[in-house]
Amino acid sequence: MGILGKKLWRHIRHNKGQFLAVAAVVMVGIIAYIAMSSSYYNLSQSQENFYRENNFADYYFQVVKAPQEVMKQVEILPGVKRVTGRIQRDLPIIKKSGERATARVVSYTLPMENELNNLSLVQGRMFADNQRGSDVEVLLDPKFASANNLVWGDRVTVVVEGKETFLNAVGSAISPEFIYTMKDSADMLPDPQKFGIFMLESRQAQQVLNMPDQINQVLIEFSSGADQTQIIAAVKDILKPYGLLASYPRKDQLSHAVLQAELDSLRSVTLFLPLIFLGIAAAIQFVILRRMVKAQRSQIGVMKAMGYDNYRIMVHYASYALAVSILGAVLGTFLGLILAGSISQMYAQFFNLPGGMQGYNMKAIFYGFILSLSVGVAAGLTASRSVARIHPAEAMRPEPPQNSGKSLLEKLPLLWKELNPGWKMTLRNIGRNRGRFMLTLMGVVFAVALLIIAFFTNDAVDYIMQRYFYVGQTYDLSIRFNSLIQEKELLDINRMDGVQKVEGFLELPVKIHYQGKTQDEVLLAYPSDLSMKTMESGTGQPIQVPPDGILINQRTAAKLGVKEGDEVELETLLPIGPVHRDTVKIMGETRQLIGGGSYINLQRANRILQERNLVSGAMLKVETGKVGFVESEINKMLGVSSVLSRQKELQNFQKNMASMTYSVSLMILFAVVLGFAIVYNSSVMNFAERQREIASLRVVGYSTQEVSSLLLKENLLQSLFGVLLGLPFGRLVAGAYVKSVSTDLYTLPVIIYPLTYLFSALGGIIFIMLAHRFAIKGIKDLDLVATLKNSD
Amino acid sequence: MQRNILMKLERVSKTYDMGEVKVEALKESSLDIYAGELLVILGPSGSGKSTLLNIMGGMDLPSSGEIFFGDENLSQASEEILTRYRRNQVGFVFQFYNLIQDLTARENVELAAHLVKNPLSIEGILREVGLAERIDHFPSQMSGGEQQRVSIARAVVKNPRLLLCDEPTGALDYQTGILILGLLRKINQDKGCTVVLITHNTAIGEMGDRVVRMRSGEIFSITENQNPLSPERIEW
């Protein structure tokens, strides 16, 4: 280590607090960058590999029923690389406990290598090609298997056309289309207790479902460069005679959409958050170095007099920033990798992905270092540029008073006169260090904004919960039937012991057409005297389902470009029976915090089907304490495909939200580090610059207490101002944040409770006070004689 | 006696432009500095001594006039040339020592020694200035006189042709000041190093081989001392 290196090292040692505080800000930036970019990289790599290796399909077609042979016609279309035909159907499961759940049965043809969306075995064994046993072999998705404590060899019971059928679980498997297993987009959150993927060999599936040599889904993969629109039209033509229910591209595939949304939001914050931190770290380094150069002006003069050139002296000062950046980058990389590991683990809880998501991404580490070092060196060199302007001869002269201009307030003599000398000193000092004042302000603003974002997610989730589970729906149980039934059959349920009230509903999948645009949507039809559910208008007001026309979901409306008063065409998509068409008027928009769907009157929905009084499910109000009993009674009814209790839905929701606590605590930690570092630094600098002034005050007879309160005043003035600005700024950033993470499937309302503002402000004040305490520790130990003697 | 001219200043002026006012710190001053002499520049505060010294040391450029070091014309020299000149030919000693607080005595000297190809021995020079015991002490642990000795060692270690001292005793008590002056004279004699010493203290003029007197930016007399006093005999 050269002499200048020693000088730097000793300087750092004497000012460790400051050095560590800046390094911590760099560290947080790098932690955020490494953790998020590694997670992004791991997740997207894992997605990409899985999609490629398991031939993830490009396009999906759903028909009522078609002979297997149609595949041959699709296969020969030019531009079609692969085709897979299969059966997919949802069946009720009867669990050992008697509870209901839904199985999505999907058929797979062996050998699988060349089929689309093929399987990767996770545990157990593959189902056999030629099964002789009495029970049909089934593979389960891992989340369902573990949520229901199933082991290989266990029997699972499904109901097919009213008959109980037994399946033998032989293992678990995953597929690129079931990475995120959710029943439909109206659900929003996965519930592995209630929904699972059941994978069967195709002949077995045909036999179980009584669909010999038939399929109801066609999946295709395009060759590169194929004219996709033309192929899609051709396939539709081929499938039309078999009742084409739906067709959608990969991007609308539910699991893909969720995973992609997660990836996109991850990517959008991967640079954003680290850049804020590194930017602020750079600004602090800049200010520290500028002050250091100013304070060591005469030292620099001596070095120049000795014959050191500008370049060497600048490099010396910039090395400080380099040291900060290296320490920050090393610690940040280390902690970032640990964090990345735990984030990947969290993802593994949500997504069914092949293992090995823990890769270290050397590129991210490399970029992290480059990012940190270049920001640091840039700040260092810019700050130490002022070295060149120091004239050696002048540097030996006592420094002229800086910025002798009057501060803004001083120009208002009436006000200025009223201030006591302490305040005058404070305001003059701020006026003299405008750059640092702005930096501190900015840092506190960001830190408080981060606190708000951290707390706000809790508020938003709590709000959703209140709205959805306590205000929006007041039923105790919600039942779905296997098929449409007559409303009067609900009377059986109504007569059950403990049931207080029953309200039927109808879920009607439709296509909505409007001026050439089409959207798939589920119409939720409710009776006009509905009491167990409340709808919200676009602005959050309660709204009734009109007798005629529909209330359309905000997001669907936006996609179609329709507004209140427009007329749209509906086309039903029920898997059985003829297709019905009808024209309805948009009567209003609704906002759903969880899930989707648009609303229609029950009678009106029946008219679309040219039926009367059909329902597909019912909501029940049950006497307290009897919910469990009623649930088990209903589970015994064969026509029931699922029973949801609001209590369990709520638990599932809370479980799904638990991971948020983790990111919230991280965010809070980041905010505190940032706020602390900024305030600490500016206090330390302020203290260092005014040592002589402070020492003089002490010599005159001011107590340590009085001097530190003088400094606190300055600190508070800028910091509190920062807190005040940080609150609305946090609200603004929260809005932008929600926008960037919102997906088709869900959005967070930008709800911030007053208490959150209070907590954020308090949090801000706490880190300000804490930083101040640390920074002024030196006042007591200040060596009055030495300070007043030394010139630098 | 044939004397070699080490440095030549011809009608050197320095004007500071302070916006509204122009300060003529140095007015058309001419001076030859002979190799190996000890030159004392005397003058009241504000008379332009430091300005003159800074120009000699390549810390500053004159507004007009010519300045030569040997054959080299430094009047319009670039920053690079001046830096090289300061590095290889000049040693500075300042009134307030200006040591680097974070470095020990040895390291402060080393800082300068690093800059030249053949520096003197660092320990040797610190012993010569009488600081053998304090070699690893930090400036804050030393008295003013000791700090000034480090500062002299730092200037001399590069083995410069020209040693420029700006009020080196200005911040010291009488006794210590005398010691420092003795040290400078010793360096001048032992190393053959040309010493230019600035002071407002007329008594110190008696130790110079020649004395230059300044008043309001002008040199008004240059006198030669036939018998310069040895520093210990100076009194004020």
Ligand SMILES: Nc1ncnc2c1ncn2[C@@H]1O[C@H](COP(=O)(O)OP(=O)(O)O)[C@@H](O)[C@H]1O
């Ligand atoms: N950088 C400068 N800017 C403006 N005026 C200066 C500057 N340096 C010196 N002066 C002025 O030039 C005159 C001579 O100063 P100086 O050479 O330092 O005198 P001395 O060293 O004899 O006390 C003084 O009036 C001083 O105020």
Ligand SMILES: [Mg+2]
């Ligand atoms: Mg002077």
